[in-house]
Amino acid sequence: MKISKVTISNLEVTMKNAITFQSETHSHLLYTARKKKNHYELISVQTGAVLVRLGKWEYLVMPGESFWLPFDALSAMTVVPNSTISCIQFSIRTRESLPHQGGYVEMTPLLIAGLDKLHSPTISEQAQQRVLSVMQDELLEASLHTDLSEESKSINTYLSALTENKTTSGYSVSPDMMMTLKVREADKMRKSGAKNDMIAARYFSGNIDFLLQASSILA
Numbered sequence: 001m002k003i004s005k006v007t008i009s010n011l012e013v014t015m016k017n018a019i020t021f022q023s024e025t026h027s028h029l030l031y032t033a034r035k036k037k038n039h040y041e042l043i044s045v046q047t048g049a050v051l052v053r054l055g056k057w058e059y060l061v062m063p064g065e066s067f068w069l070p071f072d073a074l075s076a077m078t079v080v081p082n083s084t085i086s087c088i089q090f091s092i093r094t095r096e097s098l099p100h101q102g103g104y105v106e107m108t109p110l111l112i113a114g115l116d117k118l119h120s121p122t123i124s125e126q127a128q129q130r131v132l133s134v135m136q137d138e139l140l141e142a143s144l145h146t147d148l149s150e151e152s153k154s155i156n157t158y159l160s161a162l163t164e165n166k167t168t169s170g171y172s173v174s175p176d177m178m179m180t181l182k183v184r185e186a187d188k189m190r191k192s193g194a195k196n197d198m199i200a201a202r203y204f205s206g207n208i209d210f211l212l213q214a215s216s217i218l219a
Helices: 109-118 125-139 150-163 175-192 197-201 209-218
Strands: 005-007 021-024 038-047 050-054 057-059 065-071 074-080 081-090 103-105
Touching: 021 125, 038 050, 050 065, 057 065, 057 103, 057 150, 081 109, 081 125, 109 125, 150 175, 175 197, 175 209, 197 209
Parallel strands: none
Antiparallel strands: 005 021, 021 081, 038 065, 038 081, 050 057, 050 074, 065 103
């Protein structure tokens, strides 16, 4: 697993007067619980896919797309297996007026070039700091939207049926995404104290072996 991180002002991820960059490849399914952000964050997908929960919807973020999460946003993230994502986090102490609404970011040529530069294996720490500062300035006037793509709409409809224990056939969702969501919801059920037989009955037609095999994609 490759991780690249730069911290401005020699501070760690406490985010005190800092901008941090991290790029990571996830070989397994990773999901986070819903909680409020204590910083601003730009999530970008290089390979694979990410689901960002903001409000009542899950937004599918595909390669080449970026999603903005403002400070105090109640959100969660699901990273599908074999995805590479990068995150730029901005401290709430920044004096800049960063966007207070979340959503997809219309990536300008400067933001795209900045992300490409940050992923360069030869970039110096000083150059990283300059790029991050320029990207912060560019984000001040970023255009955001929360329009659901057809894929996102299908995923939300499928997920609603899945969690309400309704029939889940006939949805325009890829088999891999269906499995990702089933395993995620099954793991949530397990963490709430449910036994394997109950979880398997809910999500895997009662097949405990299939449940255990499918759960191997979890981080």
